[in-house]
Amino acid sequence: MKRTNPITCTLILLSAVVLLNCSKKKVENYTVPKKIFFVDLKDTIDVLQSEEPLAEKVGTIGDSDAVKILSLISYEKNDMVYKTYQIKCPTSIKHKCKTEFGYIKEFDVAGNDFLKSSSNASVKKKMIIVSEEEYRESNGIKKLILDPKSVKDSIDLNNFTIFQFLLQSLVSSPDDQLQKIEELYQIVKLVENPSREDQYVTALKKKYPILSQVDEAGAISSVKTNNDFDQKLSEQRNELINSFIAGFPLRASTFKGLVGQFNKLKNYPYLSEKVFEYLSKEGVYSVSGFESQYLVQSDSSPLALEKVKKLEPNLDPSKSVATFEILQDSGTNFRIKLQILDGMGNVSKEEIQSIISFSAEESGNSLGFKVKTDKQDFILSPLETTPNLLIAGQGFKEYVKAIPSDYKDIIKNNDYEKAKMLIAVKFGEGGFDEKLGKMVYILSSNNRYWMMLDLFRFNPNVKRNRDYEGTLDTSFSIDESNCISTSKWRQPKGELYITGIERSCYSEYEEQIEASEKLCFYEGGSKYFQIEFSPSELRSDKPKVDFKYDDFGVCEAIQYIMQ
Structure with missing residues (x-):
């Protein structure tokens, strides 16, 4: 019997691609040829002789070649794929192409995968495969980002991913990207409500002359978007704005530095108003240029x-106090509501003034503000640093410095919850968590065992027979079926033990279960207390503090009594 030779597959290694010459080939033909949009007109792409891996390079192409993308070719083997785009060889390299076609590596450009997933890695490529319509849109977006005054006619904004790609390719600074996104967001809102007028709208129309093109009904017809673009723009803008505001106190280590940071915000539509609203929350200010001597952010x-009497115990009754509140209409049209109080705290006068501008200045050991409205100018000087300024920088350093260095004194002289918070701030690891919007600290038994122990043993639910042993009478359920009861605790040689019983909550008969002792945490170990609270609690005498301790069995009593 005649034997046939087996088919031999040659293994080819290409960076992250393993390809066999017997791999399956797939071709995705484009009914309508696509184009390459070059972000930088000086960039070029290598063209290969064939779609095969390690194919010979025949030349390069650039924007001026205006090549047409005909298909996407894939070689697949298991989960590994090598892809190229087939192009029609342009005149500049046609004499080098063996056929009328050339090939470019899919890796060299941002293509379909980017448009689906918006991969940041693709942004580095600076070229993107687009349809004819998307090519025109990309050109318009590029002009809008780099030179708004060069946009003479109408512009269509339909593909938000392309906008993201171009923004990240053309604008490197995150703050500058935020400014562009906020300006575009305000443009979209102005199209929805073209009658809106304020200083930011005036500046926006000057920077983007295309906004001056209106029809007979007064509508701005030169900017067109779709619902998908508007929704994605709004989502990203809100996420970036909220993150910027929450992290603003972290942008400088001193109040002088924050003054400079704040005064840069005038270039961002409505951002100084939003940041002021955040920083002044629960603020108490002495004020000059206004009929009241004190202004308090409170409803x-x-x-x-x-609040004023607490900070000024000898308050002169003749000096009036007023409250203020920032009003807005969906992030625009910011106003300040002022209510002047009589000596009994009743509102004797109220008025609402339109805000023209805010500017910051260093005031004492904190951050003050100059406020300009449509009716007057006045200066706010803080009587204390506001809670949202305490999360970082100079204000926070001064707050921490004022906390006693002996944690035993902190426990002795404060409400238990406040002591827990102050110890976390003074000795814990952590700080402001931007995602949670809270201060989050860790006290680890690796290096803070004795603090953890004292927070436990001085808890109101813990009884001490001696310094390092006592009773702990608790009974609680940890889920729908398991209950725990504890009876005592002890601490010999840097180890905390709790004695108790874990049993079914729904036993049909009285079963005798012997109590057992469990080691919960020890000096040098890995267990920890996690303490969380809002920045506004830093000034409270009885703060609301969240507590987390992860353990099991009778040791869960720690979480139960300290939460």
Whole structure:
């Protein structure tokens, strides 16, 4: 019997691609040829002789070649794929192409995968495969980003991913990207409501002359978007704005530095108003240039008076107090509502003024503001650093510095919850968590065992027979079926033990279960307390503090009594 030779597959290694010459080939033909949009007109792409891996290079192409992308060719083997785009060889290299076609590596450009996933890695490529319509849109977006005044006619904005790609390719600074996104967001909002007028709209129309093109009904007809673009733009803008505002106090280590950071915000539509609203929350200010001597950010008149009297115990009754509140219409048209109080805390006068501008200045050991409205100018000087300025920088350093260095004194002289918070701030690891919007700290038994122990043993639910042993009478359920009861605790030689019983919550009969002792945490170990609270709690005498301790069995009593 005649034997046939087996088919031999040659293994080819290409960077991250393993390809066999017997791999399956797939061709995706484009009914309508696509184009390459070059972000930088000086960039070029290598053209290969064939779609095969390690194919010979025949030349390069650039924007001026205006090549047509005819198909996407894939060689697949298991999960590994090598892809190329087939192009029609342009005149500049046609004499080098063996056929009328050339090939470019899919890796060299941002293509379909990018448009689906918006991969940041693709942004580095600076070229993108687009349809004819998307090519025109890309040109318009590029002009809008780099030179808004060069956009003479109408512009269509339909593909938000292409906008993202071009923004990240053309603008390197995150702050500058935020500014462009905010300006575009305000453009879209202005198209929805073209009658809106304020200083930012005036500046926006000057920077983007295309906004001056209106029809007979007064509508801005030169900018067109679709719902998908508007929604994605709004989502990203809100995420970036909220992140910027929450992290603003972290942008400088001193108040002088924050003054400079704040005063740069005038170039961003409505951002200084939003940041002021955030930084001044719960603020108490002395004020000059206004009929009241004190301004308090509060919606409660009695609370406002109480705050001023707490900071100024010898408050002169003749000096009036006023509250203020920032009003807005969906992020625009910012106003300040002022309520002047009498000595009893009743509102004697109220007015609303349109905000023209805010500017910051260093004031004492904190951050003050100059406020300009349509009716007057006045200066706010803080009587104390506001909670949202305490999360970082100079204000926070001063706050931490004022906390006693002996944690035992902190426990002795404060409400238990406040002591827990102050110890976390002074000795814990952590800080402001931007995603949670909270201060988050860790006290680890690796290096803070004795602090953890004292927070436990001085908890109101813990009884001490001696310094390092006592009773712990608790009974609680940890889920729908398991219950725990504890009876005592002890701490010999840097180890905390708790004695208790874990049993079914729904036993049909009284079963005798002997209590057992469990080691919960020890000096040098890996267990930790996680303490969380809002920045606004830093000024509270009885703060609301969240506590987390991860353990199991009777040791869960720690979480139960300290949460």
